[in-house]
Amino acid sequence: MTVLLLLPALLLMGLVFVWPMLRYGWLSFHADSVLTGLNPVANGGANWIRLLDDQRFWQDTLQTTRFAGVSVGLEMVLALAIALLLDQRWRGRGVVRALALLPWALPTTMMALGWRWIFNTPYGPLERLAEVVGLGPLNLLSTPASTWLVTVLADVWKTTPFIALLLLAGLQTIPEDLYSAFRLEGGRPNQALMSITLPLLMPYVLIALLFRGAQAFGVFDLIQVLTGGGPAGSTESVALYAYLNAMRFLDFGYSATVMLAGFLLLTLAVLVLAMLLRLGGLIRPVQS
Amino acid sequence: MNRRFVPWISLLLLWSLLPMLWQLISSLSTAEALVDGSIPFLKRWTLVHYQELWASDPPFWRYLLNSAVVSGLTTLITLVLAIPAAYGLARLPQQLRQLLRWITAGAALFPYVLLFLALLELARRFSLGNNLIALAMPYAGLAMPLALLLLTSAFEGLPRELEDAARLEGLSLWQRLRWVLVPLLAPATASTAILVFLFAWNEYPIALTWLSRDDLLTLPVAMARIAGSSIYSIPYGAYAAATVLGSIPLLLLVLICQRQIVSGLTNGAIKG
Numbered sequence: 051m052t053v054l055l056l057l058p059a060l061l062l063m064g065l066v067f068v069w070p071m072l073r074y075g076w077l078s079f080h081a082d083s084v085l086t087g088l089n090p091v092a093n094g095g096a097n098w099i100r101l102l103d104d105q106r107f108w109q110d111t112l113q114t115t116r117f118a119g120v121s122v123g124l125e126m127v128l129a130l131a132i133a134l135l136l137d138q139r140w141r142g143r144g145v146v147r148a149l150a151l152l153p154w155a156l157p158t159t160m161m162a163l164g165w166r167w168i169f170n171t172p173y174g175p176l177e178r179l180a181e182v183v184g185l186g187p188l189n190l191l192s193t194p195a196s197t198w199l200v201t202v203l204a205d206v207w208k209t210t211p212f213i214a215l216l217l218l219a220g221l222q223t224i225p226e227d228l229y230s231a232f233r234l235e236g237g238r239p240n241q242a243l244m245s246i247t248l249p250l251l252m253p254y255v256l257i258a259l260l261f262r263g264a265q266a267f268g269v270f271d272l273i274q275v276l277t278g279g280g281p282a283g284s285t286e287s288v289a290l291y292a293y294l295n296a297m298r299f300l301d302f303g304y305s306a307t308v309m310l311a312g313f314l315l316l317t318l319a320v321l322v323l324a325m326l327l328r329l330g331g332l333i334r335p336v337q338s
Numbered sequence: 339m340n341r342r343f344v345p346w347i348s349l350l351l352l353w354s355l356l357p358m359l360w361q362l363i364s365s366l367s368t369a370e371a372l373v374d375g376s377i378p379f380l381k382r383w384t385l386v387h388y389q390e391l392w393a394s395d396p397p398f399w400r401y402l403l404n405s406a407v408v409s410g411l412t413t414l415i416t417l418v419l420a421i422p423a424a425y426g427l428a429r430l431p432q433q434l435r436q437l438l439r440w441i442t443a444g445a446a447l448f449p450y451v452l453l454f455l456a457l458l459e460l461a462r463r464f465s466l467g468n469n470l471i472a473l474a475m476p477y478a479g480l481a482m483p484l485a486l487l488l489l490t491s492a493f494e495g496l497p498r499e500l501e502d503a504a505r506l507e508g509l510s511l512w513q514r515l516r517w518v519l520v521p522l523l524a525p526a527t528a529s530t531a532i533l534v535f536l537f538a539w540n541e542y543p544i545a546l547t548w549l550s551r552d553d554l555l556t557l558p559v560a561m562a563r564i565a566g567s568s569i570y571s572i573p574y575g576a577y578a579a580a581t582v583l584g585s586i587p588l589l590l591l592v593l594i595c596q597r598q599i600v601s602g603l604t605n606g607a608i609k610g
Contacts, residue, residue: 052426054426055423056423056426058422059419059420059422059486060423062478062479063483065460066453066457066476066479067453067479069460070455070457073456073459074456132350135346140343144596145593146347146350146351147600148592148593150354151600152354152355152358152585152589153354153357153358155588155591156358156585157539157540157542157561157584158540158558159561159562160557160561160580160584160585161357161358161581163561163562163564164357164358164360164578164581167360167574167578168357168360173373173574175360178375207353211354212603215600215604216603216604219600219604260447261447264447264448264449265447265449267449268450268452270451270543271542271543275562289451292455293451293543296454296458302455305455306455313452
């Protein structure tokens, strides 16, 4: 009986999550592109050999990892500050919390173009400001370094509220008594942050890190709309490369290979990270 | 209010709202004012961008309607499948339940954009493209892990004795769910529904590949299509107006349902 209740949901999940991976596994050993008339033809390991030698794929992997690392790192620090602020008692906290959550709720594509307008040369507010001060033109979205920074900023702006909420939930599980005891023992308030708050918050930080890290590695919407991967491919992500392979170059076999490789690399990264954290004694059992 | 926090709170609000405020200002500026800072303040304003959106073909509200249809349907399908499944999960033996929970959490972490190609193949094979009702199927599948995590932990939180008592009263499984358990789960169900709705409302890569007809686009795809139309002559005024109109439903949703959103997000991450 229980199985019957579970079956529809699990079948749908299997169709959406498991089937694609199996299909990619199969497709990655086939040529399926315009050259084969969009019919899959077995080609041994040719896709995988091509991947190993594909500069663009490894460049994108590096870029995506860097993007994910820096964005999530910044988000974590900012989110902690916001969570500490929202954990204090003050009037109007609920409204501020809702307004701060708004960037997270908006569709990514919508604000991605908004950012393009804000960083536009020469009409965006920043360029105008730079011109008044005498610094302009900045050409923020045509130089690789500043374009990359803009993508990081857009991601940080959107997802920091989400992490802040997770950390806030963590903060609220820390009993007030611990802080009073700490004060009685003569500890200073800023020491309490290091010796009580942060250690007890660690499980929440790790959950957020894991979740956001995986999501940031799959970044697609933001890059596709904000930069299109440019300038000169400098912000292209693995997911965008896979998308271009399928939809622009019509090379489905190779696109599947890229996606499977991206998935495997991500899984590997998560496992290695988890192992390192366990070795470092940072993972403790979280009460469920 | 504690005065010490005022600067920080202001900073937080500025950071969160300033980019959107700039969109609002742009949407109300004339095309000339957008590119020329020297126009006097009183001559800079117009509603023409909003009128354009209304008069365009298809009109802008069509995208809002499409998104609402897909998101509403996704939420419905997800809940109908997830509530019984979560009940089933919560009643499984401990070890099996733990295993399934890990699998579900893994699926929830998964950057789902990587699935688009296989899903697109399914759409082509079964002619599901350009069909908003069909689009709700993969959406429900993608939202399922989150829904299961939230609802399973909610079922586990209910005392067993409650259901045993209902069973002794002779209530069938369906009756127990319908009259005893699900009403008690209303808060968790509401959180789940809102998060699933938000996911579907904001989803981009699958909609991008499944929909091509102008009048069927969902909001995120319609927005991105404006961006792709031409890099050098994006109609920023109209675009800003679209951003503002597109944000209003979400603004309302977040302000009204923030309690459910917050509890859903935190429970999902922590108990999962």
